Amino acid sequence: EVQLVESGGGLVQPGGSLRLSCAASGFTFSSYDMHWVRQATGKGLEWVSTLATAGDTYYPGSVKGRFTISRKNAKNSLYLQMNSLRAGDTAVYYCARGGGAVAGTGFDYWGQGTLVTVSS
Amino acid sequence: SYELTQPPSVSVSPGQTASITCSGDKLGDKYACWYQQKPGQSPVLVIYQDSKRPSGIPERFSGSNSGNTATLTISGTQAMDEADYYCQAWDSSHYVFGTGTKVTVL
Numbered sequence: 001e002v003q004l005v006e007s008g009g010g011l012v013q014p015g016g017s018l019r020l021s022c023a024a025s026g027f028t029f030s031s032y033d034m035h036w037v038r039q040a041t042g043k044g045l046e047w048v049s050t051l052a053t054a055g056d057t058y059y060p061g062s063v064k065g066r067f068t069i070s071r072k073n074a075k076n077s078l079y080l081q082m083n084s085l086r087a088g089d090t091a092v093y094y095c096a097r098g099g100g101a102v103a104g105t106g107f108d109y110w111g112q113g114t115l116v117t118v119s120s
Numbered sequence: 121s122y123e124l125t126q127p128p129s130v131s132v133s134p135g136q137t138a139s140i141t142c143s144g145d146k147l148g149d150k151y152a153c154w155y156q157q158k159p160g161q162s163p164v165l166v167i168y169q170d171s172k173r174p175s176g177i178p179e180r181f182s183g184s185n186s187g188n189t190a191t192l193t194i195s196g197t198q199a200m201d202e203a204d205y206y207c208q209a210w211d212s213s214h215y216v217f218g219t220g221t222k223v224t225v226l
Contacts, residue, residue, distance in 0.1 A: 032180040037163075037213070045155070045163065045206050046217040058213050061121070094162060104151025106208060110162040 002026040002109045004095045009114030016085050017116070018111075020118075022078040022095030024112060030073040033098030035107055036080050038091035038116075047095070049080065053101075085118045122211040131224045140221045142207030145188060152190035153208045154183060155225035163206065164180075167192060190198040199225050 008020040020036070036048040049069040050058040057069055068081040078095055092113040099105025124144045132138035143153060154167035165174050167183035169189065180195045190209075194201050202225045207218035 008175055037217075044204075044220040045157075045208075045217040047208075047217060050215065058215075060214055099165070099174075102169075103210070104153065106153035106155075106165045106168040107163075108165050108168075108174060109165070112162055 002097065004067045004097065004109055004111035006093065006095050006114040009093065009116045011016065011117045012085055013120050014086060014118055017081070018085065018116060020080040020093055020095075020114060020116070021082075023077065024076045024095075024097070025065065027097070029071075029076040033102070034069075034071060034078045035096045035098060036067075036069060036078075037094045037096055037107070037110075038089075039094070039113075040091040043091075050098075051078070063069070063084045082116070085116075087118050090116060090118045122209070122214065122216050124207055124209060124216050126205075126207060126218040126221045128213060128219070129222045129224065131226055132194070132197045133226055135196055138201070138223055140192045140194075140205050140207075140223065142190040142192070142218045143188055144190075144209060144211075144216075144218075147188050147190055147209060148186045150185075150209045150211060152183065152185045154181075154190075155206045155208065156190045156203045157206065158203045166205075188216050194223070197223075197225055201225060 005023045051069045066084045095111040096107035097109040097110040155163040157163040170185040171183040
């Protein structure tokens with residue numbers, strides 16, 4: 001059974017840093033693109049970052065230069081280093097698995113999410 | 121930046137058909153995916169590559185994509201289908217989610 005379990009969320013002051021982790025199990029972690037998606041309370045889904053199996057990384061303009069996605073395949077773990085945090089980064093952060101190497105397969109498994117609150 | 125627009129809400133009677141649209145520039149040239157999210161739960165992929173259903177997704181969920189519009193259709197809508205639905209596409213090395221549609225089963 002595929003499982004994704006996020007951790008590392010919490011309360012952080014504006015300008016601070018936080019590192020999220022996602023522990024994966026039930027599949028060959030190294031063979032899949034991995035993603036972070038966030039959702040502010042009462043709002044829609046927002047894509048945050050992607051790490052492809054080949055090592056390519058992608059970010060939207062809203063977090064580029066502040067967030068860094070990484071992975072340790074030996075530990076079946078995905079990470080999101082978040083720096084220079086702002087109030088607008090407050091959200092539930094989900095880890096998600098890419099559906100496959102073929103285009104258009106979407107995000108087929110999601111974790112339960114971890115809440116990040118940026119406030120003084 | 122690329123945008124995907126959905127109607128904020130759709131209402132449907134039990135057993136009827138619900139159609140949710142997702143509009144974006146030349147969306148038909150890209151693959152569209154759809155996600156269902158119930159309150160307090162994580163999103164679930166219900167359609168990928170425009171019209172394919174992942175294992176375990178009921179046949180009443182179907183999708184299409186042409187021109188500037190992708191459509192998620194729920195046939196024979198059930199009370200359990202009441203949820204928020206989001207479309208998604210990939211454009212210029214960015215993933216984009218739609219604005220979301222709340223489906224209410226009256």
